[in-house]
Amino acid sequence: MKNFTEEQIAQMYDxxxxxxxxxxxxxxxxxxxxxxxxxxxxxxxxxGDLANETGMVMLGVTHPNDFIGNLTERLEVDKEKARAIAxxxxxxxxxxxxxxxxxxxxxxxEEKEQEVSESRHS
Numbered sequence: 001m002k003n004f005t006e007e008q009i010a011q012m013y014d015x016x017x018x019x020x021x022x023x024x025x026x027x028x029x030x031x032x033x034x035x036x037x038x039x040x041x042x043x044x045x046x047x048g049d050l051a052n053e054t055g056m057v058m059l060g061v062t063h064p065n066d067f068i069g070n071l072t073e074r075l076e077v078d079k080e081k082a083r084a085i086a087x088x089x090x091x092x093x094x095x096x097x098x099x100x101x102x103x104x105x106x107x108x109x110e111e112k113e114q115e116v117s118e119s120r121h122s
Contacts, residue, residue, distance in 0.1 A: 004061065012059045017100040024058050029093055036088045042075065049074040054089055058097070060104040 004012075013021065023029055033054055037047035053070050056062040062070060067089075071082035094101060 009059065012061065016059070016104065017097075019097050020058050020100045020104070023093065023097050024055055029054070032092045033089070036085060036092070039088075040077075040081065040085050046075045050085065050089075054093060057094070058101070063105055064094070064101065 013024070016024075030051065033051045034047055037050050042050065050071065053062065053067065053074055056070075057064055057067055068079065068082050068086045071077070071086055072079050075082065075085070077085070
């Protein structure tokens, strides 16, 4: 995973649509991530990693197509568990800001699923 400076992250954040800014630092997102983490028997460190990975998608750093793979690696869980966790995050967090996520990731409207097999080129 690429490491970004605080300044780079601040710049990315400043360029986000308002709904994503609100979602990233909203209390609700933290509560949802923590609840999903607990329901999936993640420890506190793994829940922190889940919050970080979720935030990276919302900042536009991580493409949604890479989310499951990143969770598998960072949380040290199997792909099925990562897929289940990603599904819950998608349903409870990403769905609310889907249009803005599409814009920041240059996703076309017909790409409805989190996992798409096509490349991102327009």
